[in-house]
Amino acid sequence: MSTIKAVTFNKYTKPDGFVLADIPKPTIERPGDVLIKVYAASINPADVKRAIGTLRIFDPEKFPAKIGYDLAGVIESVGDDVCDLKIGDEIFVRLAENERGAFQEYVVASSKTVALKPKNLTFEEAASLPVAALTSLQGLLAVKGGLQDKTVFVTGGLSGTGSAACQLAKNVFGAAKVITTVSTPKISRISELLGEGVVDEVIDYKTTAAGKVIPKGSLDVVYDTVGEALSYLHLMKPGAWIISIIMLPSGQNLKGLFPSIPRWFCTMLDMAFKIPQYRASRYRVNYDSIVLVPTKEQLLDLKRWAEEGKLKAVVGKVVPLSDFEGVKKAFTEVYEAKGLTGKTVIKIIE
Template identity: 30%
Template sequence: MPHTMQAMLINHYGQKQPDRVLVPIPTPGPSDVLVAIHAASINPIDFKTRDGAVRMLLKYQMPLILGSDFAGEIVQVGSRVTRFKIGDAVYGRPRKSRIGTFAEYLAVDQADIAQMPQNLSYPEAAALPLVGLTTYQAFHDMLQLQPNQKILIQAGSGGIGTFAIQLAKLMGAYAATTTSGTNRALVTDLGADQVIDYHQENFTDVLHDYDAVYDTLGGDNLLQAFKIVKPGGAVVSLSGLPDGKFARADGLPLWKQALFSLATRAIRKREKQYHVAYRFLFMKPSGEQLALITQLVEAGEIRPVIDEIVPFADFQQAMDHSEAGHARGKIVVKMQ
């Protein structure tokens, strides 16, 4: 095995074009496996990390290899690894302190990965970990979504949305979604019960008495979401600001808790006005939950939706395409 690998890294926050460089292959710890990464997908958290938007929540040392989920083959195991062996095809989302999937190799804790679905290719599998775990935790853990409940999934044709529509329908919910008219057929095929073309109409004029909103957009879309949720319902956001409950539970310093509390005044006002709970979701890696997703995929209940697969050499073009926000499903980088 070589001693160095190619990786995409930034040397400082705000570096719009990461550098493709040779760096040492990481050494796995006792509970780690070393994975030869075959494919990795691009996610909004990658832009936020690159631009420094996560600095209030996470501290990274520079230089930093970007990338948040992957699929690949195990080439080395630590002394305490019991769940996997060399040669296993796995996928996962490494914990936030150990990101770096835009590289040829990754050392990752065995608790953060699962066996890859046998009916998927490496690029197909790489499209699932982050969006799958995020949505599973939103629907199962936070919302405890029940059959016949109504949920609005914002941006249904995006990476999160395409997975979320499928999971909502699998859980028996009524799923509405927003997208452009050109993506109506896609989200309908995934199971969406009602499609709102955001170019033609405002979702607040069309929907009412919903049990939940799954917000992937933030900003004014998040504030407007409270209007369509019935009292006792909830808005779960991936793109809003952390609320005080999250800040306290995450053990952030008191000054940061106070800052987030101040920044979310408009949201807290909406909570009281509409009697709707607001929850901020910062997904946690879980090999166990990912194994459940593997079962759903292998049973044909959920499928990845991929906009394009690009070679590692075209990484920057893939990042730019993803950041533009018009991808249908996920953009995947083929590492080898």
């Protein structure tokens, strides 16, 4: 039996406990699946949250466990029922929960989740998009009434999700004004990385509080990547929206992804969710928190927008899988959010 290299963990652990293991090469067992040769995979904070046991209450791991959702690669073989993908196709995908394992040389995935990658992006760039850009897309779509001609404030504009949200808000949804926050060294890179005219106002959060420069009652949407949205309520218009990707979701939203979640935990989450909703409602502001539900159709939207120049991939660092100490360090940096720019990508095939 042939084996492949894979990043795994044998118990709940921080990244320093990750293992580069030899595992059996996966094979297609369902007619709708495809076998993918992985060229690049990107790190998301959820990867480390999984590994340290954040989700163990309602979705415990079976060890040794695999890790990773975002990847880009090439179709190696296809199941008998696969019609829209063929051997040799260059693809990108956000793996489903039961298919996790982006950080390995080969992976099997349902063809219903796999899309052709943008032709103008490298494997590393394409691998950086699925979780970050899909989360931003679904978050902005949750704003009733849309973003056309509105003022949108995106916190952390050069994070993975923040960079996608800024671009989608302006280039796809037609926001009139996009405001964002970055640290001092990143200010000069906004136009370079996101494109000219995408961000209209940049706030250096190291030196300036957003509340001191954004006029009261001027914001239509706050897209929250850092958990500070409720501190901006006085800056928002009546009827405005807060979309958070960092605060706890409702139990109902989470149960859609994890059906086995205990009812008591759902109830607890629903009660906790009502607190920020209530605080926002006192300012006549709507509040929602997003749980990503990936779809192939939306991946194809991202592909089109990338090829049209409306969505750029922002990759801050690429680390080869062969440098496994560097890989573990990269996971730690993403989890601790230590001033990174965009996404960190692991190059699986060198």
